[in-house]
Amino acid sequence: MASSIRVRATASGETTEVQALIQHPMDSGFIKDAKGEIIPAHFIQQLTFEYDGKNVFTADWGGGVSKDPYVKFAFKGGKKGDELKVSWVDNKGATDTTTAKIQ
């Protein structure tokens, strides 16, 4: 099964720009399905980015983040070919992790 995480990390000059897109329903728990039943909350709560053994960014998310969530940030440092580790955990305890090469 392919990873749920897509990462694009691009080093230019002194900074590395990171964009991530994750496949996840991000159900808020406030929406009803076609039958009128509440779709239970199911969303990523925490997403972390690690570079060189150090945390460079943490996202704490609620059910108000869009389906297939997207985030973009940048950090100082990072070289082409280096690895960036990305992990998430959702409110049901599911997790996924991937490692992306900085371009």
Next chain:
Amino acid sequence: MTIIHDGFSATRRVILKGAGAVALVGLGNIPFSLAPAFAAANDKYPEAAFKAKSEADAIKALYGKTAEPSDKVKMDAPEIAENGAVVPISVTTTLADVTSNSFLVSENPVALVASYKIPAGTLPNVANRIKMARTSNVIVVVEAGGKLYSANKEVKVTVGGCGG
């Protein structure tokens, strides 16, 4: 201390933040090398803040203090969201020593949408896509040097997308 919502983690968080503020007053500035450790101590998911209905309660649960509007916080958001299910919103700031950014939507059933921790060395600019139930004020809070600054903007939603 401010009003604390249910949950142990929130209590712990507020206390920690209080300690941070004290350190700030005492030392003038937090030494640079301490910043990552400070961030690491805060890596717990802020459960209570994500349960608060109003943005004021969420900000209190998250930071234990209130935010002041600042023109140094710039929010980029559409005038009219193409669809409430996917509203691209980003923040940039010229403030120094930013430790976190949070996005809130007043009219959503849960006001707090996302909160980002910014360790030293990470730029304080973040872009993301959020859901909006209806036309609402969107608030971005930036925590910098232990203080809170905010910007807000009304985004019109014609197709509601809370959870879409």
Next chain:
Amino acid sequence: MKLRSAIYLASAALAFAALTLASTLPSGASDKVDPVADAKAFQKFFTDKFPKVKFEDFVNGPYSMNEDLYRQWQEKEQFPPYEFSLEMGKEMFSKPFKSGKSYEDCFPNKGIGIRQNYPYFDEKEGKVITLELALNRCREANGEPPFSYVKDEMAALTAYMAFTSRGKPMDIKIPNDPRALAAYENGKEYFYTRRGQFNFSCATCHVQSPGERIRAEILAPALGIVNAMPIYRSEWSGMGTTSRRFTTCNSQIRGVPMNPQDDEYRNVEYYLSYVSNGLPISGPGARP
């Protein structure tokens, strides 16, 4: 219920009245079918109506019509929401069926860079063959059950095929066969025929009112509308094919949709694609 009935009835009556009156208007139609002239007039209509929109930008639907929307779209395109579907399609495309063959074996050039030639008119069968139909026929010929025409796997496969054709101009041919011309004409008729309780045709929204809002949505121009298929629609929270677009359009105007890939839909796709000849393939697309 009472009020609702009254509204329904009143609108039915209005539609009636409008129809009765309008049908007495003189018809300026001539009976000759001339696709070349049609396409020219069709494209001119849109370029005249929207002189600021670049020709190749018409494939971007509502985004070509509104600046605030255009910005939101560009932000989304940084990491587009159809990315997962596209990847799934790519994986599926070369994966062998139980028969040992794959989709690649069903198409010219192994299916790469050919989307702009669909739909085409099959002179053996005497009918229009769309890409979606060809994909399901490929499955069935290899002993696999067909996919639903509206989303998921079908959207993923067509997304991948469109992606490999991005930038290539739509290139639909009408062979010298009276049946091909009839299919084209039938598609045109479907496009302009008002249907449903709202008494709307495809043209009511996508020719007369692109750029305007209907309820909350900004309408896309008909020119190039098929070039962006399949699309990730935020309103659907997911992908949808050309079939999905046609059937949902019909139900939105309170008409009972046909089944996907019924002759009418194949023909209207043939017509719409033909009059969009020359515009680049831009699928998969993202839409509000």
Next chain:
Amino acid sequence: MRNMMQKSALVLALLAVVAVSALAAGSEDDFKAAYAAAEAANKEAGKLRNQWTTTAATLAAAKKSADAGEFDKATAAAKEAEALAKASIFQATSEKTRWKDLEIR
């Protein structure tokens, strides 16, 4: 617009028809007849490839009322469905030639 009067007259006339029929005492037989007529008209619209979703919805509402024993309501709904189906037939028939007026040429 010169056709305004004509249009509203038609609306009024149609509404009056329904008002009268709704007042008539309803029986199961009345309902069955009205429902059959509506279904037949909708079937014809289907042959013309032009059914309206509202016809189907109104037919379903008629059936629901009938199942609950409310034949007045059921008969009125069935007649409304028939009117909708007939309007869709009229639409399909007149559009056979009229669509050309909209064509870009």
